[in-house]
Amino acid sequence: MSVRALLASLLLFCSGTASTADVGVGSKNFTENYILAEIAAQLLEARGFDVQRRMGLNGTKIIYEALVNNSISVYPEYTGTITEVILRQPELRDLAEIRAALATLNLTLLDPLGFNNSYAIAIGEDFAARENITRISDLRGRDGLRVALPHEFLQRPDGWPGLTRHYGLSLPARGIEHSLAYNAMAESKIDVTAVYTTDGEIQRSGLRLLEDDLGYFPRYLAAFLANESMPPTAAEIIGSLSGRIDEARMQALNLRALDPSVTIAEVAASFLVSEGLIAEAAAKSSILPQLLRNTQRHLKLTVIALLLAILAGVGIAVSVHRHRGLSNAFLYVTGLLQTIPSIALLALMIPLVGVGQKPAIIALFLYSLLPIARSTITAMHAIPPTYRQVAAAMAMTRLQELRYVLLPLAMPHVLAGIRTAAVICIGTATLAAFIGAGGLGDPIVTGLALNDSSLILQGALPAAGLAILTELFFGAVERWLVVPHMRSNSQPH
Known part of the structure; x- marks a missing residue:
């Protein structure tokens, strides 16, 4: 093909x-x-x-x-x-x-x-009995306790900040994924966490819910x-x-x-x-249809974002590469975008464009710009001036020089940048599930919530497979676009 x-x-x-x-x-x-x-x-x-x-x-x-x-x-x-x-x-x-x-x-x-379903502070039953802890007030003065709390509870006003003020606690706390806190408690890696009172894990984890003796938590x-x-x-x-x-x-x-x-x-x-609200449950679906749907959506997010990044990244890089100041400014802006944490950038898109695929595509597009722009500008700057002089001697226009001289010479490096951007897109797109964009991140997010490694692998392994296929795909593109004697130049040294 x-x-x-x-x-x-x-x-x-x-x-x-x-x-x-x-x-x-x-x-x-x-x-x-x-x-x-x-x-x-x-x-x-x-x-x-x-x-x-x-x-x-x-x-x-x-x-x-x-x-x-x-x-x-x-x-x-x-x-x-x-x-x-x-x-x-x-x-x-x-x-x-x-x-x-x-x-x-x-x-x-x-x-x-x-x-x-209120919040509750939980500790291990054995630890509670040994230390005689039954109420939240009993945590006062125990500065050596290891406290790990769900990230949202750690920040929200009715969570840890308000609780420590209400009870006069001075315990330092760190964040942890809610479902992982139960494993950490079972392995004695932490002493105190926050749970939901209807959590199913409470029944099988041997935890004691401390009495809210000062009536802090609302209903x-x-x-x-x-x-x-x-x-x-x-x-x-x-x-x-x-x-x-x-x-x-x-x-x-x-x-x-x-x-x-x-x-x-x-x-x-x-x-x-x-409850008699539906007649019968649907037959259990196989993994394959869901895997195909997730892969399709993941590819859609990645391909659209990558194509937009190629058009913008290569287009702007080619336009500004003759001006050092503009080139550096463009690389500085794209580099600055890379420093924003992925989940933060996705969250910042929501007030502007809502949730779903649109904010995910915008975020992936922004993350893809730097490797494409940097490789293109670097390749243009690395072309020996002799080639430009030859083009000028042949009375080539700027467009002809770009098409017949500069782009063919820069192509191996440009493709290397696009390949890097594609792999970044595939990996980062898994986080898009946190804002409802779907894709292979869906089973990963669900698996994290349920502490189910098999679900996590249903997203992680296909994503890794897509990264490998991406390498093979761009290898084929390189053979198509780059003349044989220049292909080795596109390989990393």
Whole structure:
């Protein structure tokens, strides 16, 4: 197959088929939120709605931005989080008051699901018995304790900052992924962490939840938060879940989701069947269709971003390479973009363009500029002046000089930069799952939330395979575009 045919086939595969979703259902990146969002999604699909899932969005701020930007229509939230983080009115306690405050933001809080999922401070049972710790107040004066907390809890006002002030604690704390904290506790690598009171891991991890003896934590009633794009009939359907899940039921659902042989979709479906809300659960799907969908979306993100970066990076580099000042300024700006952490850049895109593929493509495009621009400008500067003099002697125009002399000589280095950018794109695109862009990052994010290594590998191994295929693809492109005696110049020394 020729390179042109291969490229055309790749673009066709990436384009896929688009469908218009009636309802966008989102979730945060922890087990319970996945389950609740999937329950709502399956219930809506059973009633005839087309649902777009945006699962695993990284934290309250990101998913809230997705809601207000209409990138999603609804997601599971908690009243304590709404008052403390979204509304910033911690004095609100009554449900009617919370709903009235949300109405000013054109948001609607549906009826609570029936359980309170508060934060709690947890320590190992053996450690608690040995040190006689039963209350949060008992942590005062124990400066040697190793504290690791979920990243959001470490920063949010109703989390660790407020708790330490309320209880007069002086313990230093570091961040840890929520699902990994249980393993760290089991291996005695940390002494104290924060958990959700309905976590399934609590039952099997031998943890003691410390008494909130000074009454710091508010109630966190679970309910779905919706915006104006939510169809009224869809809101009524999700409203039928109200009062059906108590604390014990939610903890049991969370615990079942920890079984590697059971998917979140199966947990959600079994709940809906048991409640008589759907007739029967769908047959368990194989990994291959989902793998193909994830790979297709991952390639789409990567290919679009890379093509845009090639056009902009090579185009601008060729335009400014004759001027040292402009060249250095362009490289400085693209280099500065590389210093922004990937997840931070993705998050910064959300207020501007929402969540999903668009912010992911923009972020990947920005990350791809530096290797392409640097290799192009370096290659142009490395061309001996003699070649330019020959072109001038032949009365070539600037465009002819660029086409017939400069670009052919620079091509090996330009391709090396594009190859590097492609590999960066493939790796960074896995993080796009945190903002609902999908791709091979989806199983990785879900696997991190569930502490499931098999799910993580479902994303990591194909991503590594794509990187290898990228090397082979650009090898074929090099054989097509570069004359044989110059190909070795494109290899790193």
